[in-house]
Structures are given as C-alpha cells and as structure tokens.
Amino acid sequence: MSHPADSDLLLLVYDTIDADALIRYVRAASDGAVVTFDGCVRNQSHDRATLYLDYEAYESMALAKIREIAAEIHAKFAIDRVAIAHRLGRLQVGETSVFIAVSAPHRAPAFDACRFAIDTLKRTVPIWKKEYFADGAVWAEGEIPPVPPAASPEHTSKSKSAS
Amino acid sequence: MEKAATAVRVSVLFFGRLKEIVGAAEHSMEIAEGASLEDLFSRCAARHPELAPYRGSLVATRNREFTAWNTSLHAGDEVAFLPPVSGG
Numbered sequence: 001m002s003h004p005a006d007s008d009l010l011l012l013v014y015d016t017i018d019a020d021a022l023i024r025y026v027r028a029a030s031d032g033a034v035v036t037f038d039g040c041v042r043n044q045s046h047d048r049a050t051l052y053l054d055y056e057a058y059e060s061m062a063l064a065k066i067r068e069i070a071a072e073i074h075a076k077f078a079i080d081r082v083a084i085a086h087r088l089g090r091l092q093v094g095e096t097s098v099f100i101a102v103s104a105p106h107r108a109p110a111f112d113a114c115r116f117a118i119d120t121l122k123r124t125v126p127i128w129k130k131e132y133f134a135d136g137a138v139w140a141e142g143e144i145p146p147v148p149p150a151a152s153p154e155h156t157s158k159s160k161s162a163s
Numbered sequence: 164m165e166k167a168a169t170a171v172r173v174s175v176l177f178f179g180r181l182k183e184i185v186g187a188a189e190h191s192m193e194i195a196e197g198a199s200l201e202d203l204f205s206r207c208a209a210r211h212p213e214l215a216p217y218r219g220s221l222v223a224t225r226n227r228e229f230t231a232w233n234t235s236l237h238a239g240d241e242v243a244f245l246p247p248v249s250g251g
Binding site for chain 2: 039056058064086098118121122125127129130140141142143146150
C-alpha cells in the first residue's frame with residue numbers, strides 16, 4: 001500500500017528541523033516501522049575543527065529533485081509515507097542539516113527506502129555547503145550529478161517541447 | 164540568403180563558488196537562438212575568466228533539469244551551471 005506522493009512532507013527550511021514532527025507525520029496505524037536518517041554537522045572536516053557551515057540551494061530545483069526522490073522510493077519500495085526536510089543557511093556543530101523519515105508496514109522496505117533517499121539526495125539535489133574553520137573557509141567537495149547523454153543534433157535543434 | 168539568428172534573452176543563475184567568482188546570483192544574457200549551453204558558458208567564461216577552470220566539474224541545467232551541454236537555448240530559459248553538489 002502506498003500513499004500518493006502528494007501526501008509526503010518535503011521541505012527546505014531556514015530554522016531548526018522539528019524531527020519529532022516529521023516522525024509523527026509519517027507514522028500511521030497501519031505502519032510497523034518508521035526509519036529515520038538524521039544528518040548532523042560534524043565538529044571536524046579533514047582534521048580541521050569546524051566552526052559552522054553555510055548551506056545554499058537552487059531552491060526551486062532542489063525541491064523538485066526532492067519530490068522526484070520521494071516519488072521514486074514510493075515506486076521502488078513498499079512504503080507508506082515519506083518526510084524529508086533539508087535546512088539551509090548557517091548551521092552550528094551538532095545541528096541537523098537533513099532529516100528523513102520513512103514509514104512502512106514492515107521494516108525492510110523502510111530501511112532500504114531511507115538509505116536510497118539520502119544517497120540519492122547527496123548525489124542529485126542542488127545544495128552546497130561551505131565549511132568555516134578558524135583559519136579560513138572552503139566549499140565542501142561534492143558529487144557530480146549524473147546527467148543525460150548528449151542530445152542528437154535533430155533533438156537539440158527542435159527541443160522546444162522538452163520540459 | 165540566411166537571416167542572422169535572432170537573439171534571445173535567458174537568465175543564468177550562479178551558485179556556490181561560481182556565485183563568488185561572478186559576484187552575482189543571476190545574469191540576464193542575450194544569445195543567438197539555438198545556441199547551446201556550452202556556447203553560453205563560453206560567453207560567461209569570457210566575461211569572468213576564473214570560471215573556465217571549473218568547466219570540467221560543472222553540470223548544466225535548463226529550466227531546472229540536468230541537461231546535456233549541447234542542448235540548445237530558447238527565449239526565457241532559466242539556465243544554471245552547477246558545481247558538484249554537497250547537500251546532506
């Protein structure tokens with residue numbers, strides 16, 4: 001049994017993520033499992049002590065990509081509901097940057113879907129973090145998202161209908 | 164005789180280190196209709212030469228979808244050249 005994707009809770013936020021609210025949101029009487037992923041700001045990066053992180057996003061596209069992830073895990077796994085919140089702006093060490101909750105009648109698909117969601121988010125959602133240290137700041141090394149193969153010449157010259 | 168290609172206006176968004184290089188989050192640019200994302204990046208790199216070394220690590224988007232670099236542009240397109248993503 002699967003809810004349509006429009007019953008999922010998918011958010012970009014600039015304040016503290018309310019993890020309990022996300023868990024309550026996905027949890028229903030027919031569920032036997034809720035699996036969560038809590039991504040939090042580490043106190044160091046490559047042996048340098050982190051002061052804080054700044055996250056920025058291509059917000060409209062990021063939200064669209066998060067919706068695609070939710071739709072994909074509904075299609076792939078026998079889950080109930082999905083909640084995904086990613087925080088943007090300045091985050092201090094120990095704060096939650098991303099939280100994912102997946103409910104399902106049984107635990108295995110909930111674990112699988114939650115893992116798939118965070119792995120895909122980190123590879124495909126246009127969000128960037130800059131790490132600040134006592135002696136400077138760097139953009140975090142990221143992942144290059146997979147891109148469709150080059151279009152054929154006929155396609156490129158008449159791609160008006162492409163959405 | 165072929166007519167010269169019509170110029171179209173597109174908006175180009177910059178994020179992360181590219182935004183720092185360009186010094187702006189968005190440029191409105193004119194380019195010949197049918198020109199590719201690659202052509203548009205070359206124009207940006209001509210204005211901001213420090214962009215050029217990043218070309219190999221960027222992915223292109225057109226209207227919020229990852230797109231091949233040879234995709235052609237149309238009036239009103241929203242384009243972005245994205246550095247490797249590091250959310251999560």
